[in-house]
Structures are given as structure tokens and as C-alpha cells.
Amino acid sequence: MTDNSDTILARLMGLHPKVIDLTLDRLERLLATLDHPEAHIPPAIHIAGTNGKGSTQAMIRAGLEAMGKSVHAYTSPHLARFHERIRLAGTLISEPALSALLDECEAANSGQPITFFEITTAAAFLAFSRTPADYTLLEVGLGGRLDATNVIAAPKLCIITPVSIDHTQFLGETLPEIAGEKAGIIKRGVPVIVGPQEEDALEVIEARAARLGAPLHIYGQHWQVWEERGRLIFQDETGLLDLPLPNLPGPYQILNAGAAIAALRLLGADEAACEAAVTRAEWPARMQRLRRGPLVFAAGAAELWLDGGHNPAGGIAVAETLSRMAPKPTHLICGMLNTKDVTGYMRPLTAQAESLTAVAIPGEPNTLPAEETEAAARKAGFARTAQAETVDAAIRAITARQPQARILICGSLYLAGQILRENG
Structure with missing residues (x-):
């Protein structure tokens, strides 16, 4: 067999x-x-x-x-x-x-x-x-x-x-x-x-x-x-x-x-x-709006989006997309691999997002630790940064401050895949 x-x-x-x-x-x-x-x-x-x-x-x-x-x-x-x-x-x-x-x-x-x-x-x-x-x-x-x-x-x-x-x-x-x-x-x-x-x-x-x-x-x-x-x-x-x-x-x-x-x-x-x-055409995790699942439930009235872009050109593309969306307080939850140009990816996004919460990608050996991702975010120009143990915890912390926010989970296809698996 x-x-x-x-x-x-x-x-x-x-x-x-x-x-x-x-x-x-x-x-x-x-x-x-x-x-x-x-x-x-x-x-x-x-x-x-x-x-x-x-x-x-x-x-x-x-x-x-x-x-x-x-x-x-x-x-x-x-x-x-x-x-x-x-x-x-x-x-x-x-x-x-x-x-x-x-x-x-x-x-x-x-x-x-x-x-x-x-x-x-x-x-x-x-x-x-x-x-x-x-x-x-x-x-x-x-x-x-x-x-x-x-x-x-x-x-x-x-x-x-x-x-x-x-x-x-x-x-x-x-x-x-x-x-x-x-x-x-x-x-x-x-x-x-x-x-x-x-x-x-x-x-x-x-x-x-x-x-x-x-x-x-x-x-x-x-x-x-x-x-x-x-x-x-x-x-x-x-x-x-x-x-x-x-x-x-x-x-x-x-x-x-x-x-x-x-x-x-x-x-x-x-x-x-x-x-x-x-x-x-259908292609998940490219500025995909999440509309069901436990993370959407945790987000409450907030919009929840997912993108797997992970290099400087990907950061520019996401920033351009955000710039054309209806104005709304926008917060990033970001997990990245240690093989990527992290600040290069983040830099274009500083003009479009109020904060970045760093997470590690669970189960991924090449993940960047949350503290290093947060340090890269500060270096890229984010004034407001944080770390969270999980994406769920990051969502709850953001919505506690701004219930009507737009939240984008981003930085890695590996993180995006995990979100799609866990969120149904």
C-alpha cells in the first residue's frame, strides 16, 4: 500500500x-x-x-x-x-x-x-x-x-x-x-x-x-x-x-x-x-480580502487582508494597492524569512500604514524572529511597531485600539499559506 x-x-x-x-x-x-x-x-x-x-x-x-x-x-x-x-x-x-x-x-x-x-x-x-x-x-x-x-x-x-x-x-x-x-x-x-x-x-x-x-x-x-x-x-x-x-x-x-x-x-x-x-483568474494571497474563518471573527468590524509579497518590488506593489483603496487606518501584521531584504520590502509601506506588528512564522526554520522583524520595521521608518506571539493576538491588539481598522497580514507566502490553512 x-x-x-x-x-x-x-x-x-x-x-x-x-x-x-x-x-x-x-x-x-x-x-x-x-x-x-x-x-x-x-x-x-x-x-x-x-x-x-x-x-x-x-x-x-x-x-x-x-x-x-x-x-x-x-x-x-x-x-x-x-x-x-x-x-x-x-x-x-x-x-x-x-x-x-x-x-x-x-x-x-x-x-x-x-x-x-x-x-x-x-x-x-x-x-x-x-x-x-x-x-x-x-x-x-x-x-x-x-x-x-x-x-x-x-x-x-x-x-x-x-x-x-x-x-x-x-x-x-x-x-x-x-x-x-x-x-x-x-x-x-x-x-x-x-x-x-x-x-x-x-x-x-x-x-x-x-x-x-x-x-x-x-x-x-x-x-x-x-x-x-x-x-x-x-x-x-x-x-x-x-x-x-x-x-x-x-x-x-x-x-x-x-x-x-x-x-x-x-x-x-x-x-x-x-x-x-x-x-x-483566481490567485490566492495576492491582496486577498479574507471574509470568513476564526481570524475574521477575531477581527470583528475590521477589514482583514492577506498578501504573500516578500521583496522590495512586492512592497511597492502592496503600497500602490493600499494607496488606491478607500482611506482607512491601516495596520500591518508582518512575518518574513531571514533570506529576504526586509527593510527594502517594508520601506514603501511606511507611507500607507500606521503601525507594523511583527510575528515569527510558526514552524518555518528560516523565519526571522519577531524582534528582528520589528527592528527592521523601525529602521525602515515605521514610528509605531510592536511584536505579537501569534497573528490572532496581533489582530486582537490592533482592534482593541481601532475596531474599524484595515489589517493586512503580509511579508511571506509561507505565512500566507499558514493563514489560509488555519483560517479555512
Whole structure:
């Protein structure tokens, strides 16, 4: 009898001493043993970038499904359950299917060193190769060039969302270095949708595309997107679209929607599919309003929001979203990992929030302790800071002072996932 997926996943965590060790050698060995499932998946759309990958993928999926297409999707990290990472022809993978695939990959690996992400990516490729679909959406886990998803030899389309500074310990200290890693997904002759980029990042992307003869579709050159009178306007060489604003909140979703629409247009989507992309996408923990569960009950009359952004660009995006919301006293509850640019994330938020309460992320080995998060908040410019043992305690302390407040839980996808699990 096969163990359940949680038991197998726990074992797989022990197959390599490091969580992240960027190389493709171990995965290529395992995929060869499994008879190369990655060569037999439906046409792949490969998405790299620092921010916006998940939202862009969700919009493309909504658009393709509106065209009647069946779509596999691979994303990471998961928020509440691992099963969220693998979507087969539109449906999250079942527990029996996941545990059987993990069991098969574990047996094929024969106890050899391999990271958790590598072996679970192999399981995803196995699943995608055995279930018919029209497209496979692959979100890069980290970087691009040496990411486990980059074993795909000839994707149908590549997308690079905005590149910014993050994961410097793995991808390089400078924007051009990081852009070089992201541009590693570009393949010979394969079209690339390029979202808004800093000039020195764009130069790196353009140089690699030129070497490989990959046609570029660049924001600001080949396609444009903007908000006008409460509508989303998209324009490319094919013409102009006048669409509703994205249902995913935040001004940055306009740009994510633009990349998604540019991709869909290359895939032959009509206006109805493009409209579905912006109105039907679902992507939790991106400025998500929580409306039920014990934390909402604890918040009482206060608004409760959740966001998983965790780098400086994510902080800017959240600040812009807050700046466009109806004025209301706003308080942050923040937990972050010790691998992040914490003050860089917090600095843009100081103008939008009255206070920041720091929490540790329970059960997360790389959490920043609450006292260090609070110290970073003061350094970033927050005049009013505090610490709390739990998110629940932080909510109750804030609402005791301001019952009608807006409260945003933020700073980490790991914290966001825990909130979604515990809050139902």
C-alpha cells in the first residue's frame, strides 16, 4: 500500500542536505530513469520573472480555458496543500494520484541525492505526460537557467515578467546577473513575451534572444497596456482591446494582465478569451480580502487582508494597492524569512500604514524572529511597531485600539499559506 503524500513528501525532504542547490544534473538523471516524461507533455508555456509569475499564469489559464482548452499548470510554492502545485487538465491533482506518482519517483531515484523541488517536479512531469491536455503552464521555481522546470527543450512560448533584486544568494547580486538567470529559459526560435523591465535587465534578455533567434514581444515596444476610465486598454500590432479591469486587485495586475493577453494573442485567443483572462483568474494571497474563518471573527468590524509579497518590488506593489483603496487606518501584521531584504520590502509601506506588528512564522526554520522583524520595521521608518506571539493576538491588539481598522497580514507566502490553512 502506498503511503499518503505527506509521508512521502517528508521523506523526500531528506534526500539532499540543501533545500536549494541549482543544477540540472540530478533531475536529468532521474528523468532518464523515468523515460523522459518531460519530452511528452502538452505544449509548454514557460514563465520566469521575479514578481507576477503566478498571477500571469492564472490569467493565461483562465483565458485558455475560456477558449475551451484543457490546461495543466505547475506552480510553487503551495499555500495550504502541496496538491496546489499540480493542476491536471484544470483540476488539482487527487491524493491517490499524487501519492502514487511520488512513490514512483522515489523508487526510481533509489535514494540518490536530489532536492525536494527537483523530485517533485519530476512527479509533475510524469502526471502531465500521462493526462491529455492542450497546454502545460510551467512556473519557474527559482531563477530560470538552472531551475528544474528548465529541462523542457522546446516550449511553445516563454514569458519573462518584471525582473528585480531577489534571491541574491543564488542568482547574483546585480540586476543584469539576475536577468541573465531568468533569460536562461529562452530557447532557440521560441517567442518570448517580455513584461516591463529596467533597461539593464532588458539588455541582457535582448542579447540572449538575439543569440538564439527567439522573437521578442516587449512591453512598451510591441505591446502596451494601461488603465483608462476604469477600463483596461491593451494594444499590440493586431489592434486595440477595451476590457474590464482585472478581478485580481492591485494596479500591478494591469501589467500582469498585459503579459497574459500578449501571450494569449500569440496563441490565437479572441477578445472573449482575453476578457475571461482578466475577469476569471483566481490567485490566492495576492491582496486577498479574507471574509470568513476564526481570524475574521477575531477581527470583528475590521477589514482583514492577506498578501504573500516578500521583496522590495512586492512592497511597492502592496503600497500602490493600499494607496488606491478607500482611506482607512491601516495596520500591518508582518512575518518574513531571514533570506529576504526586509527593510527594502517594508520601506514603501511606511507611507500607507500606521503601525507594523511583527510575528515569527510558526514552524518555518528560516523565519526571522519577531524582534528582528520589528527592528527592521523601525529602521525602515515605521514610528509605531510592536511584536505579537501569534497573528490572532496581533489582530486582537490592533482592534482593541481601532475596531474599524484595515489589517493586512503580509511579508511571506509561507505565512500566507499558514493563514489560509488555519483560517479555512
